Amino acid sequence: MEGKYFKYLLLAPALIIVGVTTLLPLIRSFWISLHDWNLTQSVELGEFVALDNYVQAFSDAVFWNSVQVTLIFTLSTVVITISAGIAVAILLSKDKLHLSYLRAVLIIPFALSPALVGYSWRFMLNPDYGLFANIIGFLIPPLADVVWLGHPTTAMAALVSVAVWIWLPFMSLMFISGLMGMPKEVFEAAKIDGANAVQTLFRITIPMLQPIILIASILMTMFAIKQFDPIVTLTSGGPGNSTEVLNFMIYNTSFRYFDMGYGAALGYILAIMTVGFVLLYMRKLVKGGEWN
Amino acid sequence: MKKIKKSCYGFSLMAFSVVLAGCGGNGDANENPGETDVEAGDLEGETITVAVTEGDIGQFNAWEARSDEFTEETGIEVEFIGIPYENLLDRITAEGISGDGTFDLVTYLDIMGPSISQFLEPLNEYAERDDYDFERFPDSTMNLSTFNDNVISLPARANVQMMFYREDVFEDLNLDTPESWEDVEEAGREITENTELSAITPYYQVGNNGQNLYMWTSYLWSNGGDIFDEDMRPVFDSEEGIEATERYINLLEEDLAPDGSVTFGEQDARTHFRQGNSAMWIGWWWVYSEFNNPEAAAEEVSGNVNFATVPMWEGKGGSSNVSSFPIGMMEGSQNKDAAWEFLKWLTDPELEKSVVGDALREESPSDQFSTDISQTENLRDEELNDLLDDFFLTGAEGFEEAQTLPQFEHWPQVSDAISRAISDMATGASVEERLTEAAEEVESLMEDNGYYE
Structure with missing residues (x-):
């Protein structure tokens, strides 16, 4: 007892808390996903239906639409945010006083509530009195009458723009810290060897940023898949269900229709998708022992 | 070192106890709804909670302000709790599942009715006991409060x-x-x-x-x-x-x-x-x-x-x-008779007329401004209609001709x-x-x- 089990005893409170707050709900929700449980009928768990809820999902047209929307939204958001984040980081990573102020200001969009951002953009894209709609109409007159949230393509573009706007500062800061931590000698050597700016960017900067790009991509994918508040407040999934991501469908199924079994199954499918994305990144972006 | 170990064992035991306590059951709810012959005076000292939506709604503000009169009459205290509209359905569902009686009365949007009807107390027996007449409300709004022949709420706010x-x-x-x-x-x-x-x-x-x-x-x-x-x-x-x-x-x-x-x-x-x-x-x-x-x-x-x-x-x-925003009694309420007394008081046609009349005559504070009339008698009330250019009469026509979305x-x-x-x-x-x-x-x-x- 002396010493041998004491460490486990010290760990016990943490393990109990994690178990009760994380593992139990995960197991419980998986168990729920194997049942036909509609909360409007009973607070008791319904009939055991094995994998029927999962089978139902794969034959549900609304589900497949949500999967497609989720993939388009996630891929667009991740690619644009990471690319723009690297660009912003390169612009702001110099060690100058005025840039340090800019870096501080950069974080503001990230500090705002996503729901509030969604509402704000909704106002700004309003075709009658919206700031963005009027600016775009002034700069590009043929686009003056476009109802940005009124068409599936433009609504999706608006949604991706909002997500990028929210996450760009955080991603930029990650890349800025990576760039500022790079050894100056490498860049000096490249300069001496006659490398131009583009060559330096693609042959040195980006390869050296790869571990951060990997982490940023994984994080951004998870953030994008989980995005909920701005979607509800900006488009409510519309027009039709053209911007209804899987997350929003899960919310509707579980907390508006109270179909808890099906909602739990959809939740697990989303979780599997997220894990799949992460594994894909790790396989594609990291080869051999570079992942450390 | 031994002291530290003892403390650790103690802490572990406490944590385990807390977890076990969290998994424990709830208290019992009242039994035999609506079957007792209760006088309002018998309920003196009880406190009921009423969940209303936040948003500075004049009618709810007027209810809260005037509930002091109810307390004076009956000795029953009334506490209003504001809930953001966005969370209303979630909160009622959560309270309904826990059954712990945090709320005695809840207001909700009619379309939430099918989801939460199982958590609401049928009011038919209470009404029968006290000769409460549901016909004071238009049929269209009463339909929105009725499930499987059970009246589960009163449409005290209707549009x-x-x-x-x-x-x-x-x-x-x-x-x-x-x-x-x-x-x-x-x-x-x-x-x-x-x-x-x-x-x-x-x-x-x-x-x-x-x-x-x-x-x-x-x-x-x-x-x-x-x-x-x-x-x-x-x-x-x-x-x-x-x-x-x-x-x-x-x-x-x-x-x-x-x-x-x-x-x-x-x-x-x-x-x-x-x-x-x-x-x-x-x-x-x-x-x-x-x-x-x-x-x-x-x-x-x-x-x-x-x-x-x-x-x-x-x-x-x-x-x-x-559309209605009715008020219903939670099945898990521990103060059902007191809650019913409050429902009766709240849906007295005279109170409704007084709230709206005072607002239109600018005799009540601006935060209690309300033109919400839900009872047939008041919709056709000459005095109220004179105050607002027959607005309520026009509304009465609408209520009579109206259809409702399926429930x-x-x-x-x-x-x-x-x-x-x-x-x-x-x-x-x-x-x-x-x-x-x-x-x-x-x-x-x-x-x-x-x-x-």
Whole structure:
């Protein structure tokens, strides 16, 4: 007892808390996903239906639409945010006083509530009195009458723009810290060897940023898949269900229709998708022992 | 070291105890609902909690302010708890499942009824015991509070749809008050040709608990169409349904409605009208005071808004929608008799008349301003109607003619399917094809859930 089990005893409170707050709900929700449980009928768990809820999902047209929307939204958001984040980081990573102020200001969009951002953009894209709609109409007159949230393509573009706007500062800061931590000698050597700016960017900067790009991509994918508040407040999934991501469908199924079994199954499918994305990144972006 | 170990064992034990305690059950709820013969005086000292939505709603503020009178009369304390509207359904559901009686009474939007009816106490036996007459409320709103023949709430806050229009614009253009959809279209053409205004502001956006169904159903029902037939088969893609929907969508195609209305929820559309951007709006009657409030509406709008019943379909008839925000008793309440006493007091016609009358005579604080009348006797009350240009009489007509959206367990799914279709049609999809597709989706949903033999 002396010493041998004491460490486990010290760990016990943490393990109990994690178990009760994380593992139990995960197991419980998986168990729920194997049942036909509609909360409007009973607070008791319904009939055991094995994998029927999962089978139902794969034959549900609304589900497949949500999967497609989720993939388009996630891929667009991740690619644009990471690319723009690297660009912003390169612009702001110099060690100058005025840039340090800019870096501080950069974080503001990230500090705002996503729901509030969604509402704000909704106002700004309003075709009658919206700031963005009027600016775009002034700069590009043929686009003056476009109802940005009124068409599936433009609504999706608006949604991706909002997500990028929210996450760009955080991603930029990650890349800025990576760039500022790079050894100056490498860049000096490249300069001496006659490398131009583009060559330096693609042959040195980006390869050296790869571990951060990997982490940023994984994080951004998870953030994008989980995005909920701005979607509800900006488009409510519309027009039709053209911007209804899987997350929003899960919310509707579980907390508006109270179909808890099906909602739990959809939740697990989303979780599997997220894990799949992460594994894909790790396989594609990291080869051999570079992942450390 | 031993002391540290002892502390660690103690802490572990405590943590385990806390976890076990958290998994424990709840106390028992009251038994034998409505069967005891209780005098209000016997309940002195009890405290009941009433969950209302936040948002500085005048009627709820007036209830809270006047609940002191109830406490004086009965000795029962009343505590109001504000809940954000967005969380209301979640909170009621969570409280219902836990059954711990945190709330004794809850207010909710009628469409939440099918989901939460299992958590609400049927009121029939209480009413029978105390000779409480449910007929004080219009049938249309009582239907929204009744499930499987059980009355689960009282529609103390109810709304009927009305048409609101800019009287100054209509007078300038020598236009009569629209009585039919054709009148709306003709007046609309005059308005868009001669002013900078849109004719009318509908709200086609998907979501928001099916807000875009309300104006659509006014078209549908007035043309003799319906959502379901008597066997619960979807019939909104019938000839009448297609004709009504085409006419509704045509407001956009004829440029009578602003392009932006495809992205408007009810609140956006109301704001559009309130800002002086359009000449007509159809929606809930409670906004009338807002339209004529100089602090809440544009200068040219305030004082120039008049009202009428929802237009009819030429040669067929008219029908508006009603919606209620009833108050019900939680099944898990530990103070059911006290809660029932409060419900009786709250729905006394004299109290309702007094709240609205005082507001209209400017004898109550501005935060208690309310024109919410829900009882037939008060809708036809001469004194109240004199105070507001027969507004309540017009509302009474609406309540009598109104139909209500279906109330059943899978209605939210059906509502969302139709809501998506309306949004799609407003953004260019073919009415006939999209309506048929939505009807097939609804029929499949109903079939899967056992609605057909």
